[in-house]
Amino acid sequence: MAFVDLKTATDLLKSEQVVALPTETVYGLAGRIDSESALKKIFEVKKRPFFDPLIVHLSTEMSAKNWTTQWPSIYDLLAKKFWPGPLTLIAPKNNSVSDLITSGLTEVALRCPNHPLIQSVLKDLGIPLAAPSANLFGKTSPTEAKHVEAEFEGRVPVLDGGPCAYGLESTVVRFDSIANTLEVLRPGWVSIKDLEGVVGTLGISVLRAESKVSPGHLKHHYQPNSPLALIFSQVDSSPLDPIEIESIQEKLSLPKRATQRLNLNSPPEQVARRLYSDLRRLSLTKEDLILAELPLDAKNDPDWTMIIDRLEKASSLVVLR
Ligand code: TXA
Ligand code: MG
Numbered sequence: 001m002a003f004v005d006l007k008t009a010t011d012l013l014k015s016e017q018v019v020a021l022p023t024e025t026v027y028g029l030a031g032r033i034d035s036e037s038a039l040k041k042i043f044e045v046k047k048r049p050f051f052d053p054l055i056v057h058l059s060t061e062m063s064a065k066n067w068t069t070q071w072p073s074i075y076d077l078l079a080k081k082f083w084p085g086p087l088t089l090i091a092p093k094n095n096s097v098s099d100l101i102t103s104g105l106t107e108v109a110l111r112c113p114n115h116p117l118i119q120s121v122l123k124d125l126g127i128p129l130a131a132p133s134a135n136l137f138g139k140t141s142p143t144e145a146k147h148v149e150a151e152f153e154g155r156v157p158v159l160d161g162g163p164c165a166y167g168l169e170s171t172v173v174r175f176d177s178i179a180n181t182l183e184v185l186r187p188g189w190v191s192i193k194d195l196e197g198v199v200g201t202l203g204i205s206v207l208r209a210e211s212k213v214s215p216g217h218l219k220h221h222y223q224p225n226s227p228l229a230l231i232f233s234q235v236d237s238s239p240l241d242p243i244e245i246e247s248i249q250e251k252l253s254l255p256k257r258a259t260q261r262l263n264l265n266s267p268p269e270q271v272a273r274r275l276y277s278d279l280r281r282l283s284l285t286k287e288d289l290i291l292a293e294l295p296l297d298a299k300n301d302p303d304w305t306m307i308i309d310r311l312e313k314a315s316s317l318v319v320l321r
Contacts, residue, residue, distance in 0.1 A: 002154040003145065006117060009159040010124045018042055020134040020148040021121060022161025023113040025086050025169050025188070026141040026276070027148050028057065028131030029156065030118075039100040039130060045156060048137040053103040054130040055088050055170070058112045059122035067108060067128070069094045072175045074182070077198050084114035086166055087190045090174040101130050111170055117161040133169060134158075140224050140283075140314065143167045143276045150280075167273040168306055171195075174209070183209035187306040189272070208305075221313040222276075224290060225283035226260065227252050230315040232296040237321050240293060244321070252316055254289050262292040268303040275307060279314065296320065 004012065009019045016035040020027050029046060031038030033056055043050060058064060064079070065071050068091040075089050093101075093108035102108050110128075113119070122129060133141035134148045134156070142148045145160035171188030173195065175181075182195055182204055195206045229248045231240060249256050260282040264271055282290045292311055298304040312318060 002149045002156075002158055003160055004157040006120060006159060009157065010121050012157055013038075013121065013125055013129065018045060018156065020142075020145075020152075020156050020158040021115075021118045021129070021131065022145070022159060022164065023057075023115045023118050023131075024165045025113070026143055026164055026167070027134040027145065027158070028055075028113075028118070028129075029134040029148075030057070030121075030129040030131040032125060033098065033101060033128045033130050034096075036098065036100065039098060042130065042132065043100075045152065046132060046135070046137050048132065050100070051103050052132075052137070053105055053109060054101045054132050055109045055111050055172075056097070056101060057118065057122065057129045057131050058110060059119055059128075060084055060112060061123065062112075062128060064089070064091070064110045064112075067094060067097050067110065068092055072177060074175060074199050074202065074204060078173075078195070079112070081198050082190050082194075083112040084119065085112070085190070086114070086170040086188050087111065088170045088172040088186075090172065090185070107174070109172060115161055115164075117159055121159075138221055138223055140222050140276050140279050141169060143273075147277070147280060163277070165273075167276060168310060171306075175204075180204055182206045185209050187309050189306065191302055191305070193302060222279075222310050223314050223316075224279040225286060226288040226290050227254065227286075227316040228262075228279070228290045228292060228311070228314050229317045229319060230311050231291060231293045231319045231321060232299065233293060233321050234296050240291070240321075244319075245289075245291070248291075248317060248319065249289055252289065255287055257288075259289045259291050260284070262290055264292060264294055264307075268301075268307055272307055275310065
């Protein structure tokens, strides 16, 4: 049952099953938002705790206002600019949105994805789809259909839409009407600068929120099967030497053997696109070590923000040298 065509995927969703669908960011494990059994199945298949809320996906023809009690006017501006696309907007939910989706929170996350296949499914269904990334909880998100198949060992039907164009999850934002700020709960392709371009002239500042604001954003997330060490080097550091690598292996209780290196020597947009597929490819066994080395300066470079966010959560150890 692994790979299914568009019609089968839509029929399965209609009959309240879950199906992995392509989006432009990562593959999502989708279920219709009006089916309690489909929503429960999403959590069960992913082994996801119920405290981690789901994003609701809309077609370009659906209105987010059907699912919310308030829709700030700046969301209209943001949706006009970035939807369909990799931006998720959080707003107060109405009673039609199940507490299962929001983990009991009063707000719901909404996004209109930009992939023709999920758009086609949504239009046919006429009902939004809840879809977290189609991976086991805490693990690396899938950016190709074969990743989903491997992750769930063929137990989940997958609609193959090719490799995801962006490769990292959407930017998640929330408007705080009291503070008059737009908070970025999860950085992504829509950057703080992009957001400022839309709301800056309205006197609204865009801030990176503390990670605790977003439930489910635990310290460890996106983890590959092999442990990852993230190394930040100061400008004048010499290259990482074998003794330093052995010390990392010791700290992680790993055997001293050859390591894998994540290639981060490309422009950030290219690195972002292949980050998750590279992490999967380099994850040979639980005893292998993957090294990700970056100059410390990258931390202050907005183009690297989304990548460093994922690497910090995916890593078992962060070293500053
Ligand atoms: O690009 C994406 O957003 C992908 C594709 C499939 O659309 N989806 C995705 O879903 O990354 P997921 O479940 O892996 O991550 C969604 C995150 C949650 O971990 C949670 O932190 C945040 O969005 N979120 C969802 N609903 C929220 C809410 N009501 N309040 C605050 N954060 C919320
Ligand atoms: Mg996820």
